[in-house]
Amino acid sequence: MSSDQKKIIELRKELREHNYRYYVLDQPVISDYEFDMKLNELVKLETEHPEFYDPNSPSQRVGGEVTKKFNTVEHKNRMYSLDNSYSHEEVLDWQKRVQKLLGREDVEYTCELKYDGASINLSYDKGKLVRAVTRGDGVKGDDVTANVKTIRSLPLVLKEGEQESFEIRGEIILPLEGFLKMNRERIEAGEDPYRNPRNTASGSLKLQDSAEVADRPLDCLLYQVVSDNLSFRTHYDVLKYASQQGFKVPETLQICRTTDEIFEFLTYWDEHRDGLPYETDGVVIKVNSLDYQEELGYTSKSPRWALAYKFKAEQAKTRLNSVSYQVGRTGAITPVANLEPVELAGTVVKRASLHNADQIEKLDLRLGDLVYVEKGGEIIPKITGVDLAARSNGAQPIQYIAECPDCHTPLERKEGDAKHFCPNEFGCPTQITGRIQHYVSRKAMDIEGLGSESVELLYKNHLISNYADLYELTEKDIIPLERMAEKSATNMIQGIRNSTQVPFEKVLFALGIRFVGETVAKKLARHYKNIDQLMEATFEQLTTVDEIGEKIAQSILDFFSLESNRELVRRLRTYGVQLALNEQELSYQSNVLSGKAFVVSGVFEVLSRNELKKSIEDHGGKVTGSISKKTTYVIAGDNMGPSKKVKAESLGIPIITEHDYLKMIENF
Ligand code: AMP
Numbered sequence: 001m002s003s004d005q006k007k008i009i010e011l012r013k014e015l016r017e018h019n020y021r022y023y024v025l026d027q028p029v030i031s032d033y034e035f036d037m038k039l040n041e042l043v044k045l046e047t048e049h050p051e052f053y054d055p056n057s058p059s060q061r062v063g064g065e066v067t068k069k070f071n072t073v074e075h076k077n078r079m080y081s082l083d084n085s086y087s088h089e090e091v092l093d094w095q096k097r098v099q100k101l102l103g104r105e106d107v108e109y110t111c112e113l114k115y116d117g118a119s120i121n122l123s124y125d126k127g128k129l130v131r132a133v134t135r136g137d138g139v140k141g142d143d144v145t146a147n148v149k150t151i152r153s154l155p156l157v158l159k160e161g162e163q164e165s166f167e168i169r170g171e172i173i174l175p176l177e178g179f180l181k182m183n184r185e186r187i188e189a190g191e192d193p194y195r196n197p198r199n200t201a202s203g204s205l206k207l208q209d210s211a212e213v214a215d216r217p218l219d220c221l222l223y224q225v226v227s228d229n230l231s232f233r234t235h236y237d238v239l240k241y242a243s244q245q246g247f248k249v250p251e252t253l254q255i256c257r258t259t260d261e262i263f264e265f266l267t268y269w270d271e272h273r274d275g276l277p278y279e280t281d282g283v284v285i286k287v288n289s290l291d292y293q294e295e296l297g298y299t300s301k302s303p304r305w306a307l308a309y310k311f312k313a314e315q316a317k318t319r320l321n322s323v324s325y326q327v328g329r330t331g332a333i334t335p336v337a338n339l340e341p342v343e344l345a346g347t348v349v350k351r352a353s354l355h356n357a358d359q360i361e362k363l364d365l366r367l368g369d370l371v372y373v374e375k376g377g378e379i380i381p382k383i384t385g386v387d388l389a390a391r392s393n394g395a396q397p398i399q400y401i402a403e404c405p406d407c408h409t410p411l412e413r414k415e416g417d418a419k420h421f422c423p424n425e426f427g428c429p430t431q432i433t434g435r436i437q438h439y440v441s442r443k444a445m446d447i448e449g450l451g452s453e454s455v456e457l458l459y460k461n462h463l464i465s466n467y468a469d470l471y472e473l474t475e476k477d478i479i480p481l482e483r484m485a486e487k488s489a490t491n492m493i494q495g496i497r498n499s500t501q502v503p504f505e506k507v508l509f510a511l512g513i514r515f516v517g518e519t520v521a522k523k524l525a526r527h528y529k530n531i532d533q534l535m536e537a538t539f540e541q542l543t544t545v546d547e548i549g550e551k552i553a554q555s556i557l558d559f560f561s562l563e564s565n566r567e568l569v570r571r572l573r574t575y576g577v578q579l580a581l582n583e584q585e586l587s588y589q590s591n592v593l594s595g596k597a598f599v600v601s602g603v604f605e606v607l608s609r610n611e612l613k614k615s616i617e618d619h620g621g622k623v624t625g626s627i628s629k630k631t632t633y634v635i636a637g638d639n640m641g642p643s644k645k646v647k648a649e650s651l652g653i654p655i656i657t658e659h660d661y662l663k664m665i666e667n668f
């Protein structure tokens with residue numbers, strides 16, 4: 001090894017350690033000046049020796065890489081959101097649910113602050129950071145690696161060198177001090193200040209020039225490790241380990257063994273959060289045991305083993321100017337309050353959701369009232385009350401509309417409906433475009449080059465009136481439209497053409513059958529394999545399908561009983577849209593496990609736990625988290641939880657191995 005190479009390696013190691021001491025531990029041992037000198041020396045040597053380039057060198061922290069477009073990548077493991085709670089009672093309810101599902105009361109929890117920034121998923125391979133991806137929609141996010149690498153408190157290389165691969169998740173935040181400093185500088189430079197730290201942090205991740213990101217005092221706080229091969233048993237131990245590896249895990253993390261300890265944590269931080277160096281909007285309570293987490297699993301949106309507790313939101317008072325009404329794609333009407341703009345928790349609020357007519361009545365709203373607005377978990381804030389003392393005499397109650405604001409059809413409200421509906425399903429413009437917008441949306445057909453606005457434009461120009469019409473469009477139709485360049489027309493047509501390759505389960509979701517969401521569509525596609533069999537299914541047959549209840553079954557029947565919908569399906573078929581599972585999907589699927597419920601526990605040899613679960617579902621079986629009388633088999637690997645073993649035995653449920661399982665599906 002040349003002496004220069006040796007020096008480079010040494011400097012990198014030294015700078016890494018200083019970085020860690022400065023940015024993570026906040027205990028620097030050398031001056032900033034000395035640090036800069038060492039960094040300069042490293043940069044100089046690296047420039048002289050491009051052959052020793054290392055993407056994870058401390059010199060890379062200064063950025064300089066320019067990203068024109070951030071690539072979308074799929075998360076290996078989905079990034080879920082969290083269920084919210086706003087009171088101690090809700091926390092208690094959750095705790096009871098957890099205990100009931102686990103069948104025990106001695107459950108330990110951890111409490112962490114809920115850091116308010118932008119979530120990030122970091123992939124490490126052999127001890128090195130290889131990729132950083134934003135949460136996006138939870139399934140896919142944007143690759144922002146170049147920008148994230150500039151965050152000094154995030155280790156690019158781990159302390160213990162070559163590790164197994166894992167993902168670690170955290171929140172990229174902008175600490176208050178840095179945020180205020182940035183704003184002082186902006187104001188001095190005559191620029192508008194940034195609104196709040198959270199938006200500025202997430203905006204920073206999307207800057208094209210990573211050198212600009214490097215200038216921002218961003219920080220990354222970690223809260224979860226995702227890996228199939230962890231030897232730790234608890235969330236707490238995993239985070240402590242991550243912290244030893246150089247990650248910044250806030251010391252506020254705490255184990256709570258009783259409800260009182262949890263409440264104490266909530267109260268303490270509600271009162272003391274103003275003293276924190278960064279913003280927090282609540283606490284995240286998690287089940288500490290990883291086995292129990294696994295047993296509890298996930299709903300379609302969030303883990304059952306975690307709960308966010310939101311601190312009481314900030315309130316603002318402002319004037320209600322008017323109420324307008326929005327029509328959804330199903331015809332549901334939502335009233336929206338138009339407010340005198342007011343600052344609330346760092347953003348300017350102009351509108352608030354009013355949900356439905358009952359809500360307006362309950363609040364007894366009058367135009368011109370001074371109202372209280374709060375930000376709950378929702379994106380749009382809500383009105384929580386009226387300042388009655390400030391009401392002027394003679395203020396009139398709000399008259400709810402009787403007609404659709406869009407097509408003027410008289411509104412209907414059936415027994416049990418929360419909202420009013422416009423019944424003009426096939427003539428109401430918003431409903432027509434809403435259905436097409438749903439069809440092209442990311443989670444449905446994901447048609448590139450065709451967004452919500454284009455759908456409206458095409459509809460207004462009488463080019464489409466349903467989603468099947470999309471496939472008849474030609475570039476010649478589109479180019480003459482306003483703001484439509486030839487390039488975008490080509491892209492749109494190509495995107496529509498490509499959508500004929502989208503798998504059947506997504507098509508089924510895209511059709512827009514009421515109550516048929518992504519998960520239900522997947523179940524139906526697997527069960528019926530093609531649309532013809534689904535269309536022939538009776539009410540009784542539909543309700544025997546796992547997770548299909550009467551409401552969904554009826555809605556499917558209603559949908560296909562309309563000749564116009566059958567016609568749409570016929571047309572989609574002629575355009576080549578996938579209305580059946582393809583060969584490949586069929587080849588690894590069957591219904592052999594139909595009606596059987598499995599619980600999976602332990603570590604396996606051949607398949608990973610997730611592969612095993614997927615395989616069960618692919619063959620029509622059901623995977624559940626905890627053992628009950630309804631369980632058909634328990635598949636046990638190494639280290640199966642002892643409590644599960646006892647429970648299975650006491651209920652007389654067969655415990656089988658992974659190999660027994662593979663034999664079951666062998667011929668399919
Ligand atoms: P929400 O966006 O309200 O559904 O909340 C879920 C998000 O909270 C996650 O995606 C995380 O980015 C964020 N979060 C912040 N702090 C934590 C924490 N300590 N544990 C888990 N998630 C957290």
Ligand code: ZN
Binds near residue numbers: 405406408423428
């Ligand atoms: Zn209407």
